[in-house]
Amino acid sequence: MSTETRVINIDGMTCGGCVKSVDSALTQLEGVQSVEVDLEGNKASVTYDSSAVAVDAIVEAIEEAGFDAVVAGE
Numbered sequence: 001m002s003t004e005t006r007v008i009n010i011d012g013m014t015c016g017g018c019v020k021s022v023d024s025a026l027t028q029l030e031g032v033q034s035v036e037v038d039l040e041g042n043k044a045s046v047t048y049d050s051s052a053v054a055v056d057a058i059v060e061a062i063e064e065a066g067f068d069a070v071v072a073g074e
Contacts, residue, residue, distance in 0.1 A: 007072040
């Protein structure tokens with residue numbers, strides 16, 4: 001297992017419901033171990049098994065939930 005933690009910048013979150021949507025979308029992905037969504041910082045810190053899920057799939061899951069997402073630093 002290869003555990004990584006990445007910060008994903010998220011645009012479009014405005015309330016606690018948005019946080020729940022992002023959290024739910026990410027925790028359903030196989031390989032995601034923990035998610036911390038920061039509404040004020042417009043970001044999520046995601047710890048995951050990179051051999052089970054790609055960071056691109058994490059970004060895609062956030063976008064499918066209705067938000068714009070990009071890996072911080074990219």
